[in-house]
Amino acid sequence: MTALPSPNHCCSSSSSAYSVNSSIGFHQIQRNIPFSLIPQKKFGSKNVSFRSKCSPSLPDVVLMQDVVSKILSCFGALATKLVATNEAPSPKELKEGLLTVEDRNTVVSDGKGDDSTVSITIVGASGDLAKKKIFPALFALYYEDCLPEHFTIFGYARSKMTDAELRDMVSRTLTCRIDKRENCGEKMEQFLKRCFYHSGNYDSEENFTELDGKLKEHEAGRVSNRLFYLSIPPNIFVDAVKCASRSASSANGWTRVIVEKPFGRDSESSAALTRSLKQYLEEEQIFRIDHYLGKELVENLSVLRFSNLIFEPLWSRKYIRNVQLIFSEDFGTEGRGGYFDHYGIIRDIMQNHLLQILALFAMETPVSLDAEDIRNEKVKVLRSMRPIRVDDVVVGQYKSHTRGGLSYPGYTDDKTVPKDSLTPTFAAAALFIDNARWDGVPFLMKAGKALHDRRAEIRVQFRHVPGNLYNRNVGTDTDRATNELVIRVQPDEAIYLKINNKVPGLGMRLDRSNLNLLYKARYTKEIPDAYERLVLDAIEGERRLFIRSDELDAAWSLFTPVLKEIEEKKVIPEYYPYGSRGPVGAHYLAARHNVKWGDVGVDE
Numbered sequence: 001m002t003a004l005p006s007p008n009h010c011c012s013s014s015s016s017a018y019s020v021n022s023s024i025g026f027h028q029i030q031r032n033i034p035f036s037l038i039p040q041k042k043f044g045s046k047n048v049s050f051r052s053k054c055s056p057s058l059p060d061v062v063l064m065q066d067v068v069s070k071i072l073s074c075f076g077a078l079a080t081k082l083v084a085t086n087e088a089p090s091p092k093e094l095k096e097g098l099l100t101v102e103d104r105n106t107v108v109s110d111g112k113g114d115d116s117t118v119s120i121t122i123v124g125a126s127g128d129l130a131k132k133k134i135f136p137a138l139f140a141l142y143y144e145d146c147l148p149e150h151f152t153i154f155g156y157a158r159s160k161m162t163d164a165e166l167r168d169m170v171s172r173t174l175t176c177r178i179d180k181r182e183n184c185g186e187k188m189e190q191f192l193k194r195c196f197y198h199s200g201n202y203d204s205e206e207n208f209t210e211l212d213g214k215l216k217e218h219e220a221g222r223v224s225n226r227l228f229y230l231s232i233p234p235n236i237f238v239d240a241v242k243c244a245s246r247s248a249s250s251a252n253g254w255t256r257v258i259v260e261k262p263f264g265r266d267s268e269s270s271a272a273l274t275r276s277l278k279q280y281l282e283e284e285q286i287f288r289i290d291h292y293l294g295k296e297l298v299e300n301l302s303v304l305r306f307s308n309l310i311f312e313p314l315w316s317r318k319y320i321r322n323v324q325l326i327f328s329e330d331f332g333t334e335g336r337g338g339y340f341d342h343y344g345i346i347r348d349i350m351q352n353h354l355l356q357i358l359a360l361f362a363m364e365t366p367v368s369l370d371a372e373d374i375r376n377e378k379v380k381v382l383r384s385m386r387p388i389r390v391d392d393v394v395v396g397q398y399k400s401h402t403r404g405g406l407s408y409p410g411y412t413d414d415k416t417v418p419k420d421s422l423t424p425t426f427a428a429a430a431l432f433i434d435n436a437r438w439d440g441v442p443f444l445m446k447a448g449k450a451l452h453d454r455r456a457e458i459r460v461q462f463r464h465v466p467g468n469l470y471n472r473n474v475g476t477d478t479d480r481a482t483n484e485l486v487i488r489v490q491p492d493e494a495i496y497l498k499i500n501n502k503v504p505g506l507g508m509r510l511d512r513s514n515l516n517l518l519y520k521a522r523y524t525k526e527i528p529d530a531y532e533r534l535v536l537d538a539i540e541g542e543r544r545l546f547i548r549s550d551e552l553d554a555a556w557s558l559f560t561p562v563l564k565e566i567e568e569k570k571v572i573p574e575y576y577p578y579g580s581r582g583p584v585g586a587h588y589l590a591a592r593h594n595v596k597w598g599d600v601g602v603d604e
């Protein structure tokens, strides 16, 4: 018997295809057991979609299509139930399958369950990430009406702070996209009233028991669902999880924990962290965040590929010459040198953010958009990757530089970094996926700090046109004349395709032009921050954008040997000036694989 999706999923106003109840869906469908017969674990996770309440985020024309398709999908769900169970839908189900837009909002708000609450505890609330990202994301969700009706936010850290001081800190550090919006002040005040603080140690069960008492007061006897966001250094993750799970987990709802990277620094430490976390949590309670998966254009990758006929047939070694994954920042490690020196750019960016994008980019078509189906496909890609050779990696470190009378510090000028540190702040690498689709196609990664610009992008360079009639008009650099698809994740989100085009006129001159989808020109709505999407997903129990433990193992298996070799051999990084384009070695590496980096020219 197939369970009918909850009304919230069935008729939510955005991304309902993604709001399928992944936690129940996979196991239940796999084993064909009704969910009601599966005992709910103590930390059991039940999905609820609050997106249904969020303000519409798309132009009207798109929203109406969305509504029509949601209504059709509701009919689909009812039909599925009818076929699977031979039971007629109840009047309530029928009603929910026949919603008008207005009805839908009413039913959804009835259905979200006034008898339940969500308590979000930010562990490490006094820190940088909490101030910069988590509180602003929560406020944006509140502003957009995406949070459940009954929610409470607790900051937890050792620093002594009153509720009023926390509120003051949050309001002063509000840097989110909402701060220029209408009624922001008013909404902020309402939001702050829902924020509280409890001071405690991360390894004190007693302090977490006190927190539990306060959470209970706010939950006021409703079903309690609890989300802990670990925004603390990794060496205290396990202590905090142990205390939270033993002393402050929910007695009658779900308990989930968002864990921030780094998830270890190699295969062994990552496995040890997972083992320790699993002493206190089930895998399904652990939400390992990689915020790049929450970025709009990364989220759009699968849509682009699987919902447009023109891309998927080209998505293989047959047509693609190489793929480039590029990350650069125009600032150094300022303020985070202590952390960074222990990890370096390969662990900080490549092993997670860029590799996750690569896996999404290269995976086979998943069976469905269900979290487990997508993550299964990503793992297969990671496990098909060829071990990385040290010769296929270039490392660099930025040095001080003076430009226009201004002096920029070198990496080792940071007081928290040892003077003789060899930690790379730049790396480029060539990776290969040894499967039928991608055999022989170089996937080049490049990531660096203190470079000349800030960008994250995916570049797909296509093969040469065979027997091109227009070779003469293109000139000698045929590489330049091949098509290139660029997915610019940030800044100025865009997708553009470089094509050859005839310059208008009586002659036959070709130039390179872009078919350009620049988001800010196409959509009026601002793009939500990645943390907004991810926090909301965690509240809803949607795991698609979080890293499963086997994905993490596969990612570390790929990078650990080469990282160890670089460290054991004490490979000297190539020094590059702050604000430059990075080590020239990256170009030699690319050339060895017959590739030219696509980010060297101006192409818009």
Ligand code: NDP
Pocket: 124, 125, 126, 127, 128, 129, 130, 157, 158, 159, 202, 230, 231, 232, 233, 234, 236, 260, 261, 262, 339
């Ligand atoms: P912080 O270094 O600011 O630490 C957060 C809080 O943890 C601090 O305010 C402090 O609170 C407590 N803390 C710090 N050091 C220790 C310690 N040695 N022992 C006990 N408690 C300590 O971290 P961030 O906010 O920058 O980052 C949080 C997590 O998110 C980290 O795992 C980080 O790697 C990860 N991350 C951060 C990003 C960022 O942009 N900042 C980006 C991506 C990931 P108190 O003293 O009040 O207890």
Ligand code: BG6
Pocket: 291, 329, 348, 456
């Ligand atoms: C974090 C890294 O994961 O991502 C940082 O630890 C990096 O070093 C940051 O600066 C980049 O994120 P974004 O969203 O600003 O591109």
